[in-house]
Amino acid sequence: MNLVARIEHALKAPLFGCSMCGQCVLHSTGLTCPMTCPKQLRNGPCGGVRADGGCEVRPEMQCVWLKGWDRAERLPWTDEFHELRPPVDNRLWGTSSWANWRSKRDRQTPAGWRA
Numbered sequence: 001m002n003l004v005a006r007i008e009h010a011l012k013a014p015l016f017g018c019s020m021c022g023q024c025v026l027h028s029t030g031l032t033c034p035m036t037c038p039k040q041l042r043n044g045p046c047g048g049v050r051a052d053g054g055c056e057v058r059p060e061m062q063c064v065w066l067k068g069w070d071r072a073e074r075l076p077w078t079d080e081f082h083e084l085r086p087p088v089d090n091r092l093w094g095t096s097s098w099a100n101w102r103s104k105r106d107r108q109t110p111a112g113w114r115a
Helices: 002-015 065-074 078-082 099-105
Strands: none
Touching: 002 099, 065 078
């Protein structure tokens, strides 16, 4: 992990529980890291949300997407919650999302993928 990624991790991990996927979408997901979902879904709940709002994989935790939805409604840019995000690029794990955003690497998508 380079210096920028270490600084980013030191700031974002304690505040938001960031997983350092290199493609941060916190601003769009109610300041909730979607990579904390056990299924690592970037576009909403898996359909396995329990009646009490718990995760189907880890029942002791609240569904990340329900938490994000609740938080996003209180932010001025709430409409971004509904944007379709590209699939996770696993090659970016552990890299700085700030650097990837600046270089536009976080917006590169697999061949054939489009929203």
